[in-house]
Amino acid sequence: MTRVHDMGGRFGDGPVDPGAPDEPIFAQEWHARALAVTLAAGALGQWNLDMSRHARERLAPRDYMSFSYFEKWIAGLADLLVETGVLTEADLRGQGDDAVHPLAARALKSGDVAAALARGGPADRPYDGHPAFAPGQAVRTLRPAANRLVDGGHTRLPAYAAGATGRVLRCHGAHVLPDAHAHGRGEAPEPLYSVVFPAGALWAAPENPRDEVTLDLWQSYLEPA
Structure with a gap:
C-alpha cells in the first residue's frame, strides 16, 4: 500500500493552486x-x-x-x-x-x-554495466509501485504510474537509487531514464487524451513491454 504522500491522480483533494506569478517565494x-x-x-x-x-x-x-x-x-x-x-x-x-x-x-x-x-548534491555516478533500455523502446513500470528492497520504504515510482506502458525518451546515465539510499543501503547507482506515457495510459478519463506525462524512472522500476 502507498503512503498518504503519494497523492498523484487521486480524486477529492481539490484543484492545484499554483499561486500568482508575483507572489513572494515565502508566504511567511x-x-x-x-x-x-x-x-x-x-x-x-x-x-x-x-x-x-x-x-x-x-x-x-x-x-x-x-x-x-x-x-x-x-x-x-x-x-x-x-x-x-x-x-x-x-x-x-x-x-x-x-x-x-x-x-x-x-x-x-x-x-x-x-x-x-x-x-548542490549531484546524484550521477559511475556505472559498470550498460543501460538495459534504449530511447524509443517500450517499457512497463512494475506493479505495484513499491520499494523492492525495504517493505514500506521510499521509492520514486509514483503509484499512479504502476503497471503503465510508455516509451524511453532518453537515458540520463547512472544515478543514486533512492530506494537503497533512503535506508542506509548505499548508493546502488543504476541507469535513470525519462519515460513518456500517454495520458490515457495513466488516467481513465484524461482531459486532453493527446497529452503525455514524462517521468524520470530508475532501471529497476522498469521491464520490457
Missing part, C-alpha cells in the same frame, strides 16, 4: 527559516537527501494531511534529528544542556552558504 517569514534550518542541519552529514524525503513521507497520515508544506519539513527534520542522535527530545523542548555539541565544527557558516548551494 518562518517559511524561509524552515528551509534554512533544514539545509543547515543537512550539512551536518548525518543523513542524505533521500532520507530527508522519506522522513516527510512517513509522517503520521493525520499530521501529513493537516500540516502545511513547511510544517511537514520541520516535522520531518525533528524526527531525523532525534533518530540520528543529533538532538534529543529534551533538546527539542528547550530542556537540553549548553555543552558544545560534538558536531559543532561541521556547522554551516553564513559565509559558506552560497558556495554550498552552488555545489
Whole structure:
C-alpha cells in the first residue's frame, strides 16, 4: 500500500493552486527559516537527501494531511534529528544542556552558504554495466509501485504510474537509487531514464487524451513491454 504522500491522480483533494506569478517565494517569514534550518542541519552529514524525503513521507497520515508544506519539513527534520542522535527530545523542548555539541565544527557558516548551494548534491555516478533500455523502446513500470528492497520504504515510482506502458525518451546515465539510499543501503547507482506515457495510459478519463506525462524512472522500476 502507498503512503498518504503519494497523492498523484487521486480524486477529492481539490484543484492545484499554483499561486500568482508575483507572489513572494515565502508566504511567511518562518517559511524561509524552515528551509534554512533544514539545509543547515543537512550539512551536518548525518543523513542524505533521500532520507530527508522519506522522513516527510512517513509522517503520521493525520499530521501529513493537516500540516502545511513547511510544517511537514520541520516535522520531518525533528524526527531525523532525534533518530540520528543529533538532538534529543529534551533538546527539542528547550530542556537540553549548553555543552558544545560534538558536531559543532561541521556547522554551516553564513559565509559558506552560497558556495554550498552552488555545489548542490549531484546524484550521477559511475556505472559498470550498460543501460538495459534504449530511447524509443517500450517499457512497463512494475506493479505495484513499491520499494523492492525495504517493505514500506521510499521509492520514486509514483503509484499512479504502476503497471503503465510508455516509451524511453532518453537515458540520463547512472544515478543514486533512492530506494537503497533512503535506508542506509548505499548508493546502488543504476541507469535513470525519462519515460513518456500517454495520458490515457495513466488516467481513465484524461482531459486532453493527446497529452503525455514524462517521468524520470530508475532501471529497476522498469521491464520490457
